[in-house]
Amino acid sequence: MEGGWPRLALRFRVERYWKGVKAREEVVYAGESDCDHRFTVGAKYLVYARGKDRSTGCTRTRKAGEAEQDLPALGIRTDV
Numbered sequence: 001m002e003g004g005w006p007r008l009a010l011r012f013r014v015e016r017y018w019k020g021v022k023a024r025e026e027v028v029y030a031g032e033s034d035c036d037h038r039f040t041v042g043a044k045y046l047v048y049a050r051g052k053d054r055s056t057g058c059t060r061t062r063k064a065g066e067a068e069q070d071l072p073a074l075g076i077r078t079d080v
Contacts, residue, residue, distance in 0.1 A: 006031050010039060010056075012047060018074055020049070028054040037061045046070055 008031040028049040030036050035058040046067040048059035
């Protein structure tokens, strides 16, 4: 635990990927800082993981329904 924040390993089922590991499941790490996202089991997310340790800390990770600006930049049509 660095800086007093617990590090959490989170396993996601991957529906689409853009960069990095091309797997059906991916483990990322969260909870390392006060700017990290709080995840809800069963919700869909657009996850930005960085570094070898696949950290989500202080990234644009957000629930899929809140990613309207990100999805078109990644080639996902939202107007259909």
